[in-house]
Amino acid sequence: IYFMQxxxxxxxxxxxxxTSPLVWAFLGLVIxxxxxxxxxxxxxxFIRYRANRDILPPRD
Structure with a gap:
């Protein structure tokens, strides 16, 4: 991005x-x-975050 230079x-x-009213979680990275x-x-x-699937190990 030019302005950063x-x-x-x-x-x-x-x-x-x-979390949205529909109980969807989101992560945003902002400058x-x-x-x-x-x-x-x-x-x-800006991503939809699915905590159980994205970071936790699978349950046995």
Whole structure:
């Protein structure tokens, strides 16, 4: 991304997780920066998270 090459301030990375009213879980990866006194953000990744299937070992 071009702005990252010319940006001289800090760029913050945030990982956010939440659950929808349908009980679906999501993870989002976001960057946040301030330029000319204005805060900006951009979503880098947004995935549906299936906890039991994605990170836990299978049950016997």
């Amino acid at each position: 010319r940006h001289t301030g800090g760029i913050h990375l945030a990982l956010d997780g939440w 946040i920066w301030v330029e000319a006194g204005k805060m900006h953000r951009a979503i880098l990744e």
